[in-house]
Every structure is written in C-alpha cells, then in structure tokens.
Amino acid sequence: AQKVTQAQTEISVVEKEDVTLDCVYETRDTTYYLFWYKQPPSGELVFLIRRNSFDEQNEISGRYSWNFQKSTSSFNFTITASQVVDSAVYFCALSEALTNDYKLSFGAGTTVTVRA
Amino acid sequence: DTAVSQTPKYLVTQMGNDKSIKCEQNLGHDTMYWYKQDSKKFLKIMFSYNNKELIINETVPNRFSPKSPDKAHLNLHINSLELGDSAVYFCASSLKSYNEQFFGPGTRLTVL
Numbered sequence: 001a002q003k004v005t006q007a008q009t010e011i012s013v014v015e016k017e018d019v020t021l022d023c024v025y026e027t028r029d030t031t032y033y034l035f036w037y038k039q040p041p042s043g044e045l046v047f048l049i050r051r052n053s054f055d056e057q058n059e060i061s062g063r064y065s066w067n068f069q070k071s072t073s074s075f076n077f078t079i080t081a082s083q084v085v086d087s088a089v090y091f092c093a094l095s096e097a098l099t100n101d102y103k104l105s106f107g108a109g110t111t112v113t114v115r116a
Numbered sequence: 117d118t119a120v121s122q123t124p125k126y127l128v129t130q131m132g133n134d135k136s137i138k139c140e141q142n143l144g145h146d147t148m149y150w151y152k153q154d155s156k157k158f159l160k161i162m163f164s165y166n167n168k169e170l171i172i173n174e175t176v177p178n179r180f181s182p183k184s185p186d187k188a189h190l191n192l193h194i195n196s197l198e199l200g201d202s203a204v205y206f207c208a209s210s211l212k213s214y215n216e217q218f219f220g221p222g223t224r225l226t227v228l
Contacts, residue, residue, distance in 0.1 A: 033214055035216060037219075039157070042223075043204070043221065043222050044219065044221050044222065045159075045219035045222075046208060046219075046221075047216045047217070047218060050215070050216045067124065068144060080224075089157055091159065095213075095214060097214065101171065102213035103161055103164070103172055103213045104149075104161060104217060106158070106159040106160070108156075108157070109157050109158075109159075115183060
C-alpha cells in the first residue's frame with residue numbers, strides 16, 4: 001500500500017497564480033516526519049521542509065507555505081504568486097520511526113508547470 | 117564546496133558489464149543512502165548505511181553491492197548490468213536517520 005499519495009500528477013498555472021499541492025500520508029506510527037523536496041528540470045533534488053508529527057504548526061517561508069493537518073493525514077504545500085522558476089516536480093515524503101526505521105517513502109510527485 | 121557529490125554524472129554501458137558509482141559527502145553526516153529514480157520519476161530507496169554499517173537493504177538484486185569504506189563515502193557497484201537497470205541513481209546523506217536528507221546530483225545510467 002502506498003504510504004504517501006500525491007493525487008495530482010500535473011498542475012499547470014500561469015505566472016502569479018497560487019498553486020497548492022496535495023499530500024496525503026498513511027502511518028500507524030505516532031512519531032514520524034514529513035518532507036517536501038523539489039526536483040527542477042536540471043534534475044537535482046532540493047530539500048524544502050521537514051516537519052515532525054508533534055508539530056502541527058503551519059509554516060511559511062517566503063512564497064512557500066505548508067499546512068499540516070494530522071486529522072486528515074495531510075501535509076499540503078502552497079506556492080503563492082508562482083514564478084517560472086517554480087516549474088519542477090515536487091515530492092512529498094514520509095519517514096516513520098518504528099514501522100520503517102526512518103526510511104523515506106516518497107510520493108509519486110506532482111509536476112508543476114508555470115507558464116509566463 | 118559540494119555537499120554530496122557523485123561520479124560519474126552520466127554512465128553509458130553495454131549489457132553484462134560491471135560498473136561503479138562513487139558518492140562522497142563533506143557534511144559530516146552519519147547516514148548515507150542510495151536511491152533509484154525510474155523513468156516515471158518514482159524514487160525508491162535501495163540501501164542505507166549508518167557509520168559504515170548497512171542498516172537498510174531493500175529488495176534489490178544481489179548484482180547491486182554497496183560499499184562504505186568510511187563515513188563520508190558510499191559507493192555502488194553493479195554487476196552484470198541489465199537493460200532494466202537504466203535509471204538515475206541518487207546518493208544522499210543525513211545527520212541522523214530522522215533528519216532531512218541531502219541529495220547528490222544523480223548519476224544517469226543507460227544500459228544498451
């Protein structure tokens with residue numbers, strides 16, 4: 001069973017639009033970590049954020065914001081006022097303390113295309 | 117200055133050959149990983165080492181053998197390469213297992 005579901009395969013927006021990427025996870029652990037990574041067309045994987053299961057505070061970093069809701073097992077990511085440079089594949093990932101020895105389980109990724 | 121480096125960046129080889137990919141991190145991290153990213157961009161962990169000890173070994177053919185000579189290096193050797201091995205292989209490292217992982221630039225392996 002997939003532990004991390006990113007239901008949106010592709011999203012295409014025009015510059016300056018906001019875009020929200022959904023991430024739903026599945027775990028029985030009480031201690032776990034959630035991550036978002038960005039993979040631009042150049043291919044490298046860039047770490048964006050890490051959130052632990054005990055910290056449900058939302059986070060904002062510039063144009064990026066994250067909404068963590070344990071009640072719905074979701075960790076959604078919003079890019080505000082998107083720019084062409086935001087075009088990339090975005091991966092959500094889960095790391096479980098007990099079940100999985102902290103192995104990173106990645107979602108399938110959401111490809112975001114921002115058009116000028 | 118590169119945090120996690122991999123060599124080579126591209127590798128094109130014939131079926132049946134043996135090849136190695138090298139990975140080095142200068143972040144002082146304890147844990148290193150190998151991931152495979154297939155043509156559909158799906159990322160899957162292959163191996164993880166903590167302080168030179170193998171701690172994660174996913175269902176990977178035994179043609180793949182990781183080697184960690186020290187904490188800063190984790191190499192991947194692949195014997196008898198097959199067409200299905202074509203993928204991008206990423207090395208990564210993290211301070212501890214539960215910390216964020218930092219990835220190398222990837223090695224694109226093409227088996228002909």
